Structure formats: C-alpha cells, structure tokens
Amino acid sequence: MSAAIELRAVTKSFGNTEIIRGVDLAIPQGERHAIIGPNGAGKSTLFNLISGRYPLSRGDILLNGVSVSGLKPFEINRKGLSRSFQITNIFQRMSVFENVRCAVLWSLGYKYSFWHRLGGLKDANLQAEAVMESIGLKARRDTPAGVLSYAEQRALEIGITIAGGANVILLDEPTAGMSRTETADAVELIRKVTQGKTLIMVEHDMGVIFDIADKISVLVYGEVIASDIPANIRGNKAVQEAYLGTESH
Amino acid sequence: MTRLKYSPLNLGRWLVWGGTALLMIVLPLILTAGFTLTLLSQIGIGIIFALSYNMLLGQGGMLSFGHAVYSGLGAYFTVHALNLISKGSFYFPVTLVPLVGGLAGIVFGVIFGYVTTKKSGTTFAMISLGIGEMVAACSLMFPGFFGGEGGVTTNRVIGQPFLGITYGPSIQVYYLIVGWALVCMVAMFAWTQTPLGRMANAVRDNPERAEFVGYDTHMVRFLTLVIAGFFAGIAGGLNCLNYEIVTAENVGALRSAGVLIATFIGGAGFFFGPVIGSIVFFTMVTAVGAVTKAWAFYLGLMFLLIVLYAPGGFASLIAMHVPVIKARLMRRLWLPYAATVATGTVLLIGLISLVEITYHYSLEAETAPEMKLFSFAFKVTDGAPWAIAAGLLVGGFIISRFAWNAVGRAWGEIVHILQDRAAA
Numbered sequence A: 001m002s003a004a005i006e007l008r009a010v011t012k013s014f015g016n017t018e019i020i021r022g023v024d025l026a027i028p029q030g031e032r033h034a035i036i037g038p039n040g041a042g043k044s045t046l047f048n049l050i051s052g053r054y055p056l057s058r059g060d061i062l063l064n065g066v067s068v069s070g071l072k073p074f075e076i077n078r079k080g081l082s083r084s085f086q087i088t089n090i091f092q093r094m095s096v097f098e099n100v101r102c103a104v105l106w107s108l109g110y111k112y113s114f115w116h117r118l119g120g121l122k123d124a125n126l127q128a129e130a131v132m133e134s135i136g137l138k139a140r141r142d143t144p145a146g147v148l149s150y151a152e153q154r155a156l157e158i159g160i161t162i163a164g165g166a167n168v169i170l171l172d173e174p175t176a177g178m179s180r181t182e183t184a185d186a187v188e189l190i191r192k193v194t195q196g197k198t199l200i201m202v203e204h205d206m207g208v209i210f211d212i213a214d215k216i217s218v219l220v221y222g223e224v225i226a227s228d229i230p231a232n233i234r235g236n237k238a239v240q241e242a243y244l245g246t247e248s249h
Numbered sequence B: 001m002t003r004l005k006y007s008p009l010n011l012g013r014w015l016v017w018g019g020t021a022l023l024m025i026v027l028p029l030i031l032t033a034g035f036t037l038t039l040l041s042q043i044g045i046g047i048i049f050a051l052s053y054n055m056l057l058g059q060g061g062m063l064s065f066g067h068a069v070y071s072g073l074g075a076y077f078t079v080h081a082l083n084l085i086s087k088g089s090f091y092f093p094v095t096l097v098p099l100v101g102g103l104a105g106i107v108f109g110v111i112f113g114y115v116t117t118k119k120s121g122t123t124f125a126m127i128s129l130g131i132g133e134m135v136a137a138c139s140l141m142f143p144g145f146f147g148g149e150g151g152v153t154t155n156r157v158i159g160q161p162f163l164g165i166t167y168g169p170s171i172q173v174y175y176l177i178v179g180w181a182l183v184c185m186v187a188m189f190a191w192t193q194t195p196l197g198r199m200a201n202a203v204r205d206n207p208e209r210a211e212f213v214g215y216d217t218h219m220v221r222f223l224t225l226v227i228a229g230f231f232a233g234i235a236g237g238l239n240c241l242n243y244e245i246v247t248a249e250n251v252g253a254l255r256s257a258g259v260l261i262a263t264f265i266g267g268a269g270f271f272f273g274p275v276i277g278s279i280v281f282f283t284m285v286t287a288v289g290a291v292t293k294a295w296a297f298y299l300g301l302m303f304l305l306i307v308l309y310a311p312g313g314f315a316s317l318i319a320m321h322v323p324v325i326k327a328r329l330m331r332r333l334w335l336p337y338a339a340t341v342a343t344g345t346v347l348l349i350g351l352i353s354l355v356e357i358t359y360h361y362s363l364e365a366e367t368a369p370e371m372k373l374f375s376f377a378f379k380v381t382d383g384a385p386w387a388i389a390a391g392l393l394v395g396g397f398i399i400s401r402f403a404w405n406a407v408g409r410a411w412g413e414i415v416h417i418l419q420d421r422a423a424a
C-alpha cells in the first residue's frame, strides 16, 4: 500500500531564503506522526505546502500515492486531506453548529446545491451534531464561534478539521496556549477523533508528543535531521543538541 | 429538528411574511395620493432588485458597484422580447415575460461574473465598476439594441384579455409586480437556507478556511452572482413592463449606486433589510421628490447618518430592540424616545426650513421670492425666515442633545440589567 503522505525533495523558498530545504518523508497509512523543531524551523510552512496553501518551489508531494503538488487547497481537501491552523481559523460570525456543518457539506456531496434545504439534510445535521458531541461543544451549539473561549475555539478548530471525515489529518500545534488540564482534554480528543486515520501533528509539548506519536520527525532549519520512534529520538544526540537540549533544563 | 415549530420566532416569521404580503395587496386600496401606485410599483420592483443585490453584499460579502448591469440588460432583453411577441414573432404570456429578463441576468452573470468573482474585496468592487462603465458605454455604441438617447419603447398590452387582465391599467401591472415580488422574496429567502447560501456566508466570513473544507471560493461567489443576476434581471423585466420604455439609465451607474444605498440604509446584515431599504429609498425619491427638489440632499444626509451611526441599517435598529422587548424593558425607553422624537422634530424642521429656503433662494430669488413652507408664506429675500430656521436648527440641536443623552443612559441601564440577568 502506498504511503498516506510522501514528500520527495520538497523545497520552498520565500524570495532568496530557502525555508524548506529538500525534505524527504514518507508517512504510512494510519501512523501518528509528530513533527517537532525550534521556532521558525519551517513546520507550519511544511503544512502549508502539503495542504496546498503555498505552491512548492521544487520537489513533489504525494497523497495516497498520487501527486497533489500544484493543486488548490480545496482540491487536496476533496482527496481526503484536512488540516487545522496554528492561529485559529474559524467562521467567527457563525454559530458552532454552522461552523461544523459547513465542514461536512462537501464531503456528503451537497457541493454547491441550491436545491436542498439545510434544515432537511438529515445526514449533514446528524454528522455535525456528532462532531460537536465529540469535541465537547454540544452545549455551545448556537453560540457564535467568535465569542467562545480560547480552548473552545481550539476544539472547534479541530472539529472543523475532522468533520468532513478526511483520512489524513494535519494538526498545527493543537494544544498551544492551553492549560495543563485543557491540554490533557485535547490529547484525549485528538486520540479519539483520529482513530484509524493518519495524523501528522506539529507540537511543542513533549508530553503530548510522547503520549500520542508513533513516530517523530525533527525539522531544523528546513531539514529533517531525524525521523524515528519516540524512544530513539529521545536518545538521538543531534536532536538533543539542536532542539531538545534547549528544553531539558 | 426539521419540523416546523410554533415558537415565537416562527410565529414572528409568519407574521412578518404575511404582513408584508397583506400590506402590498391592500395598500393601493387605502392610499389614494396621485403618486401612490407609481411609488408602490417602484418599491415592489426595488425589493427584488435590492434583495438580489444583498445576495452579493450581505450574504456573499461582495461590494458591487455595477449591479444595474444585470437588471438593465434584463430590461433591454425584455423590451425586445415584448416587441417581438407583439409583432407575432413568437408567443409568450406577458405575465411570465420578466423571466426573459431573468434569463438575460443569468447569461450576463455567467459572462461577467466569471472574471469579477475571482477575487473579493476591493478587486471585486473595482471590476464591477469597470464592467458597469463598459456596459453603459455600449449603450451608446450599439443604438440598434439600446435605442440610443431615447431608449426602446414597447407596449405591454398584447393579445386578448385573459379573465379581464390586459395589463393596460397600472393597477394590474402593480399586482403583477406584487406577485413576482412575493415569489422572488420567498425564493431568495429559501436560497439563504441552502448549502450554497450558507457557504456564501462562510466565504464572506473566512474565504481561506472555506477552501480548506473543500469549497472553491471562486465558484461559490460565481454561482451566487449568477443567481443574483437572475433575480436582478427579473426586476429589470418588471421595470420594462411598468414603464413600457427602457433607456440607458437602466444600466447606469446611478442605478447601481441607488441599489447600494437602498440596501445599506435598510441593513445588509438582515434578510429583510433591503425590503425596508427599498421602502425608505423610493419614498425619498418619489414621495419626497414630489414635494421638494432637495430630496437627493435629504437622501444623502440620511445615508451619511446611517453609515456613521447605525451601520447595520434600519433593520439593525429594529433588531436591537428584540431582546429588550423580550425582557419587557421597553417601558424604560418610551420616555427618552418620545423626548427624542419631539426635540428631533424641532431640529428637523429647522434643517428642512434652512435647506428649502436656501434652494428657493438660489433657484428663484429674483423671479419669485415668495415661498410657502409648513403653511407659512414668506419671502426668501427677508431676513426673518432665515433667522427663525437657523434658530430652530440650533435650538433643536441643543435640546435634542439632552434627549439623546437620556436615550444613551436608558440603554446603558438596559444593557446592565440584561447582563445581570444573563449572569444570574
């Protein structure tokens, strides 16, 4: 079976600066893969390349064995890849329910329909309710997303990402800025909603990473310097110097 | 979840829709002023046009400066269709002839919309302006189709009367307009409750995220514009039937600006906003226009005040009272409101007097210095009327400040009470 995601010599420059410098990475189906690295290493940029937000400078990206480089974000999403954002990116003026329902419409085949009544779409409404239930926002169903608390907005961010049932999920720092208990809840949530899916997650919290990840890749200055199971990453000298070392004391 | 509940909201919705329909039907029977039917017909067509405009502005977040292109071209195609029908080239019932306009709206929506909707924001606004100018220029370049300066005339009375309906008398055309207006209103409201309608809101609020849940924002905007073009075209078709003439004005920038103003005054954030806006707008144009040359000045002033102090339009002013009514707190507002109306009236009389006297002075001071205002007769060359008007304006301004402050205090208290109750 082909890898869920495969990056081949992926390179990205902004102007003259090369931010991603020849990344090769293959993530098999169903793996939970964490990407770590210091600030500015290019982790979010890598997500932006995979999800089609930015075009590649060089290289190729394959989703389930098929090249997706050059495709628009919505085309990649329709092929079963969905992402969340480091900076919360939701429909602020819409209710929680509407946010989630917007995220399920395409995958259920309603597309640009103006001949279906939203209220009558049983499948879409049930799926949206189920997603709200799983992200713990059922009680906030009719609250405008813009007035939710920070942790609630982060949960909604994940909810929108997983609502459409994508098989490859990219989460960019899902627990950043959360308290200890909120983080624990978020870890539970992530584990639950990505059951049986391929997960790629950028994270700074080592506890979360060692808790969730099957495998870890370390990105430093746009290059993957190590990609291994958590136990080996912990003992990797280069990684400790480049990244973990700064946090261990 | 999907079954109709008789909650106050649904009841309210029925009342609003039923009330609107009833008013449209009975108003011409009650009001008998000479211009009533003209005004009501304009409002009916204006409602369709403004609601279609609001699919772009309010629902889709697209600020268009060229929406008259779609209604205007719809009107031109309707006028030519009517002329062909009356020549016997083909048969089509006059009742349905606005559909020709709608079809033209769709076709030009497809042609112009594809480029216009690639981007939103300023780019969209500028391109819509450019297309508006282009089409207006075409109206002079192709006199065969656009009829040059004089426009294209037609006759809406075609064939045998059906059940006594000839569409000769204006009242019959009025009820045709009402019928179309109600159908279009329901259809456009229904559109807001569809996947495309909801995604138009999503694209308005956060186009980037919409792309990451599978939607091509360009396509959402494009389809929205084509559908808006359809309804605008119907409005144009009705305009053609109503006036039996279509001129270049129909595609002009003034029309495009008018529908923007009407929609904004009414409130782009609410479905019924453009309905209210059309009523206010055409009342200013036609009813106020019938009594004073300064109507455009008053309309402009009102637009300015709304943009500055109530950017959500009249609909938002109404909507902000709903929670107050529900909480039974309106009694706190009546007195300050009454004071505001009373003092505001003084201010308004002062303002109107000054404007009217100025207009009369600058236009007719030499030939006919006498004028009549609020049933007082005087000469604009005298000093006294000016002084009184200025006095009313300044005095009204000062006393209305007090009333206005009282309104502010009452609202402050109400917000406080509502917050306390919400917290409890």
Ligand SMILES: Nc1ncnc2c1ncn2[C@@H]1O[C@H](COP(=O)(O)OP(=O)(O)OP(=O)(O)O)[C@@H](O)[C@H]1O
Residues within 6 Å of the ligand: A014, A019, A037, A038, A039, A040, A041, A042, A043, A044, A045, A046, A086
């Ligand atoms: N659109 C852009 N244009 C120019 N430079 C960019 C752009 N996006 C990112 N960069 C630069 O690329 C580098 C990597 O940024 P990126 O956001 O990918 O880092 P990161 O690893 O996600 O960091 P953090 O941990 O702080 O989120 C930074 O130096 C950033 O300034």
Ligand SMILES: [Mg+2]
Residues within 6 Å of the ligand: A043, A044, A045, A086, A172
């Ligand atoms: Mg980042």
